[in-house]
Every structure is written in structure tokens, then in C-alpha cells.
Amino acid sequence: MIRWLFAGLLALIALPLSMPGLAQDTMPPAPYAYNQLDDPRLEAEASTLMHSLRCLKCQSQSIADSDAPMAGDMRHQVRSRILAGESPDQIRRWLIARYGDYVSYEPEVSSTTWPLFAVPVLVILIVAGVLLRRLGKRRGDDAGEAA
Amino acid sequence: MRIRFWLWVPLALFAFFAGLAAYMLTQEKEQFVASTMIGQPLPDFALPPAFGALPGASKADFTGGKPRLLNIWASWCLPCIAEAPQLDALKAQGVEIVGIAIRDRPEDVANFLSRYGNPYSRIGSDTISEVQLAIGSSGVPETFVIDAKGLIRYQHIGDIRADDVPKLLAELEKAR
Numbered sequence: 001m002i003r004w005l006f007a008g009l010l011a012l013i014a015l016p017l018s019m020p021g022l023a024q025d026t027m028p029p030a031p032y033a034y035n036q037l038d039d040p041r042l043e044a045e046a047s048t049l050m051h052s053l054r055c056l057k058c059q060s061q062s063i064a065d066s067d068a069p070m071a072g073d074m075r076h077q078v079r080s081r082i083l084a085g086e087s088p089d090q091i092r093r094w095l096i097a098r099y100g101d102y103v104s105y106e107p108e109v110s111s112t113t114w115p116l117f118a119v120p121v122l123v124i125l126i127v128a129g130v131l132l133r134r135l136g137k138r139r140g141d142d143a144g145e146a147a
Numbered sequence: 148m149r150i151r152f153w154l155w156v157p158l159a160l161f162a163f164f165a166g167l168a169a170y171m172l173t174q175e176k177e178q179f180v181a182s183t184m185i186g187q188p189l190p191d192f193a194l195p196p197a198f199g200a201l202p203g204a205s206k207a208d209f210t211g212g213k214p215r216l217l218n219i220w221a222s223w224c225l226p227c228i229a230e231a232p233q234l235d236a237l238k239a240q241g242v243e244i245v246g247i248a249i250r251d252r253p254e255d256v257a258n259f260l261s262r263y264g265n266p267y268s269r270i271g272s273d274t275i276s277e278v279q280l281a282i283g284s285s286g287v288p289e290t291f292v293i294d295a296k297g298l299i300r301y302q303h304i305g306d307i308r309a310d311d312v313p314k315l316l317a318e319l320e321k322a323r
Contacts, residue, residue, distance in 0.1 A: 025223045025250040030275035056180050056285035069250060070285075073276035098283035100183045 025069060032079035033072030046079045049088040052106045053078070053095065062105055179304045182283030182291075189217075189297045190281040194271025197246070198253040198260075204245050204271030210297045214322035216242055216315070217291040218267070219279055221249045222259035224287040226306035233307040234266035242319060246270035249279055249287055290315065294322035 037043040050064035057068040063075055074095075081091050095103045101110055109117055193205035209215055218234065220227045234244055246267040248256050256270065273279055282291065282299065292301035292315070301318040303311060 025221060026255075027250040027252065027274055059178070059180075070276055070279075073250075074280065076275055077277070077280055095280075096183075098182060098184055098280065099180055099285065102180050 029072045030076035032076040037079055042082050045088055046082045050078050054103050054105050180285040182302050184283040184299050192278045194273055197248040197270040197272035198256040202269045204269045209293045212295055214294045214319045216244045217293050218244050218246045219284050219289045221251050221287045222255040227288045230288050230306035231263035233312055235264050236312055238266040243268050247273050249273050292318045292322050
């Protein structure tokens with residue numbers, strides 16, 4: 001009886017674990033998914049770019065860090081495009097044209113993200129203004145006392 | 148008195164942001180990445196047949212006559228099984244559905260279609276997700292409405308449920 005219960009429990013645990021396995025393809029990875037480019041300079045360019053692109057399947061990883069098949073296909077795109085002579089910036093823009101800013105881990109200035117860049121500058125300006133006024137006043141007072 | 152009031156402002160601001168963060172944590176996260184290719188022409192592509200019985204798919208297959216559905220799917224994708232009856236229903240309404248099979252093998256495609264039905268007029272085989280990436284699709288299944296000029300007009304993310312069918316038919320009508 002206890003053995004049956006135990007087996008049932010094991011099956012309950014194993015079932016959800018085995019489910020994601022079902023939803024995976026069995027195809028070999030794309031040629032440049034796990035193979036580096038021969039030219040170390042080009043590979044370095046590709047690698048820098050891949051670390052700054054978000055995996056669409058596993059959204060908190062870069063495509064360089066992910067083993068998802070789709071991330072592999074994205075790495076293949078990056079490497080084969082670099083090999084074909086495209087610049088990393090061109091490839092990034094190609095992806096942003098398809099997936100929006102979302103695909104880029106490097107924040108882009110756009111109509112939705114500009115406050116991210118504008119607010120800190122504004123705060124620094126305000127703080128600088130306040131400090132200048134206060135310090136200026138105090139120095140003025142010191143000068144007054146000294147006189 | 149004035150100074151006292153201003154002293155509370157930072158604390159109030161902090162409480163506001165803490166509250167906002169707590170609220171946002173309880174909200175459902177939108178985990179789909181929508182394509183930003185809506186309104187853009189379909190990129191150029193030509194894919195070989197996914198299995199013997201149907202022709203492959205290319206951009207040229209989408210131009211002329213009427214709007215069509217472009218269905219991104221795979222035989223290894225579980226929600227694609229749930230979607231199959233809805234694709235059949237759309238086909239029964241006279242909709243042409245062109246499939247693109249992602250990272251798939253001919254024998255698996257044939258097996259899937261014999262089991263769950265074949266609503267497709269043609270199926271291209273995209274073994275490295277090339278076309279999928281080119282149209283801004285981030286998963287399987289996804290369905291795009293393509294008008295007769297080859298422009299991408301609408302994207303449905305995830306499997307098509309029975310109550311999504313009227314919406315897709317309306318989008319096809321709009322793309323006419």
C-alpha cells in the first residue's frame with residue numbers, strides 16, 4: 001500500500017518535470033549556434049553583440065547565455081550576418097525593427113524610454129541649482145560676517 | 148510649520164513608490180513579445196517543402212487575390228495540437244492557411260497532420276527559425292494575417308481558441 005502511494009507520489013513529481021521535454025524539437029542546432037567564427041576579431045564582435053541581445057524565449061537571459069533552441073537560431077543569425085559583412089549596429093537595428101526595444105539589453109533612446117535618460121539629467125540640474133544657491137548664499141553670509 | 152510639511156514629502160514619495168512596486172508585483176506580467184512588423188511587407192523568403200505531400204512556401208505565395216493566414220507552428224509544439232480544430236474551422240470558412248514549420252522533420256510533420264488534420268495549402272520548412280525571426284515572431288504557435296499585397300496586417304500570439312476564430316475572420320475581412 002505504502003509502496004503504491006510512494007510510486008504515485010513519484011509519478012506526480014516526475015510528470016511536470018517531463019512535460020517541458022515534450023515541447024522541444026529534436027533538430028540539431030543551427031550551424032553557428034554553438035560554433036564560433038574562424039576570425040577571432042569577427043567572433044569578438046559577434047560575442048559582444050550577442051551579450052547585449054535578449055533571448056525572446058527566456059526573457060531574463062541574453063542569447064549568449066541561453067540554451068533555448070531559439071536563442072541558438074538567433075546566435076546563428078548574428079554570426080552569419082557578421083560573417084556576411086553586416087555591422088553589429090545594423091544587426092541590432094534589424095532585430096529592433098522586428099521585436100521593438102525589448103530585444104535589446106542595451107537601453108535605446110526612443111519615444112517610450114526617453115524619460116529614463118532625461119530624468120537623471122533633470123535631477124542633477126535641479127540639485128546643482130539648489131546647491132549653488134545655498135552655497136552661494138552661505139559664502140555671501142560668511143563674507144558679510146567677515147566684513 | 149512650512150518646513151515640517153516639506154520634511155514629509157520624501158517619506159510620502161517613498162511610500163508611493165513602495166506601494167506602486169507592491170501593486171505591480173501582484174499584476175499579471177505580459178510575457179508575450181509582439182511583432183513590430185505589423186503594417187510592414189512580408190520579408191523575402193523561400194522555404195523548401197516541410198514534407199513530401201505539400202509544396203513549400205515563399206513570399207510570392209502571399210500576393211494576389213485575397214488575404215491569407217500565415218501559421219507558425221511545429222509538430223513538437225503542444226498548443227499546436229489544441230489549435231488544430233480551429234485552423235480546420237477557418238479552412239472550412241474558405242480561408243487559405245500557409246504553414247511554416249519551425250525546426251521540424253518531414254516524418255514528424257506528416258505524422259502530426261495525419262493525426263490532427265491538415266488545414267494547410269502549403270508548408271515551408273524553417274529549420275533555423277530564419278523566417279520566424281524575420282517577421283518578428285517569438286514562439287509557436289503564432290498566426291499572422293497577410294493581405295493580398297503581402298503586407299503583415301495582424302498578429303495572433305499563442306494557440307487559436309474557438310473564440311478567437313471570429314476575430315481572425317474579421318481581421319481577414321479588414322485586410323481585404
